[in-house]
Amino acid sequence: MISPKTGRKPQDPKDPMSRSDTIASPSTRRLAQELGVDLDALASERGDPEVTRQAVLVKAGKASASGGAPAAVPPAAAGPNHWDVDHRRWGEVEDRPLSRIDKVAAANLSAASRGIPAVTHHDRADMTAVEALRKSIAEDARAKGVKLTALAFHVKALARTLRAFERFNASLSADGGTLHLKRYVSVGVAVDTPHGLMVPVVRDADAKGLLAIAGEIADLAGRAQARKLRGEETGGASMSISNLGGIGGRGFTPIVNPPEVAILGLTRATMEPIWDGEAFQPRLIVSLDLSYDHRVINGADAARFTAHYARLLEDPRRLLL
Numbered sequence: 587m588i589s590p591k592t593g594r595k596p597q598d599p600k601d602p603m604s605r606s607d608t609i610a611s612p613s614t615r616r617l618a619q620e621l622g623v624d625l626d627a628l629a630s631e632r633g634d635p636e637v638t639r640q641a642v643l644v645k646a647g648k649a650s651a652s653g654g655a656p657a658a659v660p661p662a663a664a665g666p667n668h669w670d671v672d673h674r675r676w677g678e679v680e681d682r683p684l685s686r687i688d689k690v691a692a693a694n695l696s697a698a699s700r701g702i703p704a705v706t707h708h709d710r711a712d713m714t715a716v717e718a719l720r721k722s723i724a725e726d727a728r729a730k731g732v733k734l735t736a737l738a739f740h741v742k743a744l745a746r747t748l749r750a751f752e753r754f755n756a757s758l759s760a761d762g763g764t765l766h767l768k769r770y771v772s773v774g775v776a777v778d779t780p781h782g783l784m785v786p787v788v789r790d791a792d793a794k795g796l797l798a799i800a801g802e803i804a805d806l807a808g809r810a811q812a813r814k815l816r817g818e819e820t821g822g823a824s825m826s827i828s829n830l831g832g833i834g835g836r837g838f839t840p841i842v843n844p845p846e847v848a849i850l851g852l853t854r855a856t857m858e859p860i861w862d863g864e865a866f867q868p869r870l871i872v873s874l875d876l877s878y879d880h881r882v883i884n885g886a887d888a889a890r891f892t893a894h895y896a897r898l899l900e901d902p903r904r905l906l907l
Contacts, residue, residue, distance in 0.1 A: 607693065628641060636694070706878075712869050714869045716736060742791065742796055747891060772787050785826055852872060872899075
């Protein structure tokens with residue numbers, strides 16, 4: 587029996603697809619409840635933990651399978667299973683179960699990789715002026731109990747850029763026929779924690795100042811590490827930032843986090859010689875890796891988006907207006 591509150595069956599530890607691993611939006615769960623569709627059983631039948639609205643309609647006989655995205659191919663029908671290997675044939679192995687967060691993230695990312703025709707646009711931005719401004723006001727920020735980092739400037743610049751490019755601040759409907767343009771701007775910030783990746787959200791980032799954003803990022807990241815985030819503090823972002831600047835790297839290809847249509851990857855800024863027309867000048871340069879859903883965004887728009895973003899960082903006084 588499906589619970590009227592959660593839209594789920596009671597957990598059955600013997601069935602791996604019934605351990606609350608089924609992924610579905612609240613509206614899809616409501617629809618399944620109304621149509622009498624067992625989401626966990628449907629996920630098991632499809633061999634995919636993510637259940638879409640279209641899949642529920644098809645199961646209930648309310649739509650044809652051709653009306654939406656095709657169902658995932660069950661693993662048994664996808665050819666040889668190259669993951670199902672007895673690794674002990676070659677040496678000692680320790681089996682370590684994935685955490686609940688890791689399993690949900692893996693399912694989401696797998697679904698995103700299968701369903702989104704993603705492209706990554708690579709660009710760079712000059713952070714020299716940002717770093718100078720950050721250092722000049724860092725002491726005042728500390729006096730107010732805030733550690734001002736470059737990430738706060740990135741969140742603010744992204745919020746401003748999302749206001750200028752509305753197709754990036756949108757989500758595509760499950761059937762691919764409607765673009766939901768958002769009139770709010772909220773930025774997700776990926777946080778690496780011991781129990782898995784979490785993405786708390788800075789709400790209404792376009793309306794907040796740098797110090798407010800910096801304080802909120804620190805608060806959200808700290809509570810993510812302690813597993814004290816509230817449910818309403820994740821999800822619903824306009825777009826997310828995956829920042830590896832504290833670790834290193836020269837660039838990467840982040841995976842779009844649906845229902846968002848783009849994600850921005852950042853790596854460590856490095857000092858590089860840049861020709862100014864007369865001589866090489868030392869400039870602090872950061873790589874920008876923008877992955878986007880090609881069904882919604884084309885390459886020219888992606889290039890314009892990162893160019894606009896880079897211009898804001900090159901003259902951060904614009905972010906203070």
